[in-house]
Amino acid sequence: MAFLSLTLCAHYSCKKDASIPENNTISEQMYSAGQKSITADIIKTSDGGYLMVGTSYTNSPIEGDIVAIKTDARGIQQWTTSMGKASEMGSGSLNGQTVHYDEEGVKVVEESDGSFTIAGNRTYIAYPNINSSHGVKKHTKIVFYQLSSTGTATSTDGVELKSNDEFTERISDFKIDASSGTSKYILTGYTTDVNNSKPFYNTNTDLTDMFVMSLDNNFNFNWYEQNAAYGLQGKDYGTSVAITPDGYAVIGTTQTIHSGSTPSTKFLVTLFDKATGTPTKRSFHDSQGYDVEGGYSVYDATTQNITFVGNVVGGSLTIAQLDANLSTQYPTNQGFELLTPSSNGAFKASSIAIVPNNGGFVISSTKSDNLGQDICITKVENDFSLSSTVDWPHYYKTNNGINTNMHWAGPVLPSVDANGNLQYAYTGTFNANTFTSQIGWVLF
Incomplete structure (x- = not known):
């Protein structure tokens, strides 16, 4: 069950010895933030430490709360905060039912004053009455929480967007744009509130649309764009947003429904005007009929x-590069290049980051094979070739990969230490296929 009120809790981090990283590791920490914990995001904070955000399940594997874990530069836990809206009687179509909330932490940013803003998704779960043991999942809404630099929340319930509309809207990414001074x-x-006027719209197959929103720092809408070709006829997702000098580039996937065959999915990058949210340019990326997912950008x-x-x-894995006007820089066409860190298994991308000092890029992903799922950190050189030096790729495996435990990758952050070393x-989420999974932090 979601917590009946906002709870602030602290846990000692504990070292897990069931799994070992394959490459040189400087430090490793695991954190118990509930019966089951799942990670989503990590940032390096202005004091040199880290803040991780995810989801914790204390009493039920179905209904979760957002959790934030703050550490020092060595990964030693400093504080933990859990956030969850209290259960209550429903309204609208849920009138007369008891509503619990399943909350999922997604992204976090640090504000200029050292506080933190966390974005997540809140799913309504309706029970016939307060004594019912089985609920039904309903719509999902985007929710924001704000924490002080010491982990104190400014609001028990957070700020929920579009509370009165009973359709699903889920956030994948958000960033702060302070270029205008505000x-x-x-x-x-x-969103499942699909736009009927977009090209190729089909009422029988259009299930979700991408969206982009601009909010002020009080979470009021500057604009909300849901017009013109937010994908095609099927399931369309916005995955990440890149802030350029002249616009916001939203990267995601779009699906086309083909008569008599399965849908096909390609990457779509759309550039939006900062002042109005008007789409100004688009760029589609597909190759050899592959179905794709992801679209994490830097x-x-x-x-x-x-x-x-x-x-x-x-x-x-796939990789592509555009300039700020969405002209393709790599590869030479509007497709993408395949990256295969190893000869076997399938990879699911989680993040990409720039390596300091013109060092290329680093990508986090989850590798799946018949031995389970492992975390894979891959280095890509400036010419987009995979690094072949001895430390790459970096894997986190279970007992050298000899059993079927699952470790899911979260984002990776490169940095330079005081001695100038990268x-x-x-x-990541460690032992993800168990009811005692943990959020972990690894430095190598």
């Missing part, structure tokens, strides 16, 4: 290039 939150994800302000990664469904910190 902070704005830029969001992307998907923007390099020096080169003004957007680089994004994803993966072929059940296969290799380090990489990443978060």
Whole structure:
């Protein structure tokens, strides 16, 4: 069950010895934030530490709460905060029913004053009455929480967007744009409130649309864009947003329904005007009929290039690069390049980051094979070749990969230490296929 009120809790981090990383590891920490914990995001904080955000399940594997874990530079836990709206009587179509909330932590940013803003998804679960033991999942809404630098929440219930509309809207990414002197939150994800006027719209097959939103720092809408070709006829998702000097580039996937055959999915990058949310340019990326997923991006302000990664469904990683006007920089066409860190298994992308000092890129992904799922951190050189040096790729495996435990990759963050050495910190969900999974932090 979701917590009946906002709870602030602290747990000692514990070292797990069931799994070992394959490459040199400087430090490793695991955190118990409930009966079951799942990670989603990590940032390096202004004090040199880290903040991880995810979901914790204390009493039930069905209904969760958002959890934030703050550590020092060595991964030693400093505080933990859990956030969840209290159960209550429903309204609208849920009138007369008891509603619980399943909350999922997705992204976190640090504000200029050292506080934190966390974005997540809140799913309504309706029970016939307060004594019922079985509920039914209903719509999902985007929710924001704000924490002080010491982990104190400013609101028990957070701020929920579009509370009065009973359709699903889920966030995948958000960033702060302070280029105009006033902070704005830029969001992307998907909505089931599909737009009937977009090209190729089909009422029988159009299930979700991408969206992009601009909010002020009080979570009021500057604009909400849901017009014009947010995908095609099927399931369309916004995965990440890149802030460029002239617009917001939303990267995601779009699905086409083919008569008499299965849907096909390609990457779609859309550039939006910052002031109005009007789409100004689009770029589609597919190759050899592959179905793809993901679209995690990073923007390099020096080169003004957007680089994004994803993966072929059940296969290799993918990578492509555009300039700020969405002109393709790599590969030479509007497709993508395949990256295969090893000769066997399938990869699911989680993040991409720029390596300091013009060092290329680093990608986190989850590798699946018949031995389970492992975390794979891959280095890509500036020419987009896979690094072949001795430390790459970096794997986190269970007992050298000899049993079927599952470890899911979260984002990876490269940085330079006080001695000028490159380090990489990443978060993940460890033993993800158990009811006692943990959020972890690894530095190598």
